[in-house]
Amino acid sequence: MAAEARKVARVLLLDPDDRILLLHGFEPADPATNWWFTPGGGLEGDESREAAALRELAEETGLTDVELGPVVWTRTCSFPFDGRRWDQDEWYFLARTARTTTHQRGLTELERRSVAGLRWWTSAELLTTRETVYPTRLAGLLRTLLDEGPPRVPLVLAPEIA
Template identity: 80%
Template sequence: MAEEARRVARVVLLDPDDRILLLHGYEPDDPDTTWWFTPGGGLEGDETHEEAALRELSEETGLTDVELGPVVWQRFCSFPFAGRRWDQDEWYYLARTRQASAAVALADPTELEARSVTGLRWWTYAELSATRETVYPTRLAELLRTLLVEGPPSAPLVLAPDIV
């Protein structure tokens, strides 16, 4: 019987200038394989998705003054990382911060994050749409543009599965 997918809460964090915060990660066994991704992680114990989103954001960025909005996207993804396969059911929350971008830094990484995350940065839509670097979720620039132009969807948009 297949193992149930890991339940994950991610945050599409926007600053007052509509820039999105992304973390830069790499495969611990192959540091040349890198990508950018949204803050977030797995639910712990009986935590809700909302609680996990806020906890992960605080742990990864130190940000606690955040307005958590609705779930805007959901996706299933499966990928190899750190010697195992990860199957994840991810919920993406829209969130806003009023804090200055400069105040954000990798805060309290787990042991695995310490071996696989090099830092974070704020991205404008233009920078995101022009980059040739790998970014997850796939099509993030297009998704961000739609979110900025149209606002949050009335129900979460279910993204195509991302299986690597």
């Protein structure tokens, strides 16, 4: 990975029924290449990871009444998307919301070209889906998180290089 990875804040947003909200993304030049992923994105300026997590969540889901919890996972990843390579240092915040109605009016231009919507997933649905989900071990990681609660220190996930 590049020496200066993009700093990213991601959110594991859970509703009162412990469903997780995921966005449905696709490659703009090849919409058949698609996947599900957690809300979040890169820090802007001198923004903190917490501020970035809340801003991205508002932009991508319309949800602003969210209780941001601890960082539960971190990972590095590198992948091709929209004609370039992205090297990222990601922190995953646990968060809860009572509101499940979403909108995507705050998407950036790139997101409008690469996000097909979002949906709430149960842990069981994640465990049985054949669709691509990032991070790739999300189903098992989420099940452990729901069963055991947040770890005392963030779990470092294996790097993902695509």
